[in-house]
Amino acid sequence: MDRLTCAEVFERLNDYLDRELSAEEMERVREHLDTCVVCASEYAFEARVLEHVKDKLRRIDLPPALIERIRATLSDPRSRRSD
Amino acid sequence: VTTPTAAQPQTLDELLVPELERSFGLALHLTGERAEAEDLVQDAALAACRGFGTFKQGTRFRPWFLTILTNCFYARYRRARREGTRVDVDDAMDLYLYERTAELGWHDGSADPAERLLGRLESHHVQAAVRDLPEEFRVVAVLGLIEDLSYAEIADVVGVPIGTVRSRLHRGRKLIQRRLWQTAVDAGLVPGTRREEG
Numbered sequence A: 001m002d003r004l005t006c007a008e009v010f011e012r013l014n015d016y017l018d019r020e021l022s023a024e025e026m027e028r029v030r031e032h033l034d035t036c037v038v039c040a041s042e043y044a045f046e047a048r049v050l051e052h053v054k055d056k057l058r059r060i061d062l063p064p065a066l067i068e069r070i071r072a073t074l075s076d077p078r079s080r081r082s083d
Numbered sequence B: 001v002t003t004p005t006a007a008q009p010q011t012l013d014e015l016l017v018p019e020l021e022r023s024f025g026l027a028l029h030l031t032g033e034r035a036e037a038e039d040l041v042q043d044a045a046l047a048a049c050r051g052f053g054t055f056k057q058g059t060r061f062r063p064w065f066l067t068i069l070t071n072c073f074y075a076r077y078r079r080a081r082r083e084g085t086r087v088d089v090d091d092a093m094d095l096y097l098y099e100r101t102a103e104l105g106w107h108d109g110s111a112d113p114a115e116r117l118l119g120r121l122e123s124h125h126v127q128a129a130v131r132d133l134p135e136e137f138r139v140v141a142v143l144g145l146i147e148d149l150s151y152a153e154i155a156d157v158v159g160v161p162i163g164t165v166r167s168r169l170h171r172g173r174k175l176i177q178r179r180l181w182q183t184a185v186d187a188g189l190v191p192g193t194r195r196e197e198g
Helices: A006-017 A023-035 A037-057 A064-075 B012-031 B034-054 B061-077 B096-103 B113-118 B123-131 B135-147 B151-158 B162-186
Strands: none
Touching (some): A006 B162, A037 B135, A064 B034, B061 B151, B123 B162, B151 B162
């Protein structure tokens, strides 16, 4: 199997970040990143940005009153009617 | 002592309550308003209650509920879709933040240039960047970023082809990067801007 070029890795970078490539393709990208400083730097940066974005988006507290509203909905027999 | 087994059906309460915190976060990023998000989760819980008979015990509850929540979101906002928030999607470059931080020389010596930039931004900055995405990008981005769903799972939840999910997710992330950079510039968080701190 031919080694991937930088351009080919660039095309696959988002799918690699999302773990959406086949096992074989994942391995080919990984092999390239192990030997290419520039692509490895781009990948590491994108991965860290994604990590930060996910972390900051997940910092949301559930309003306590909402839990009570939902519990009331679930325990109300009228909630099971489809009309 | 009764040991729970996979064969024992779980109640909606058992399945839904542990999912509420993440569901509220998702709803908040979709709607952009806490009160709207609470109402959306409430709508979804009610719809789940009415449709619980269609849930197949033993399958994953989370995607089933996310489909309901997403449909409730579309139903609530079908008439209120904001057309004024469109942005030029093609204008967002690949590796947007990488290129901008490279221009500052942050990749020459900084051990973690992403941390150097993103560490200066608050959660509300990132949440605003997602909130301002066009709806079709926002829904897919939120499902990918909050839920870590695969492309196929997002496609099932939203009801669009996998290729569309992939495209919207990647383009949405580019738009988020561009918006975050603008936020950093406007706030003077990067060198060469109003309140230089670099």
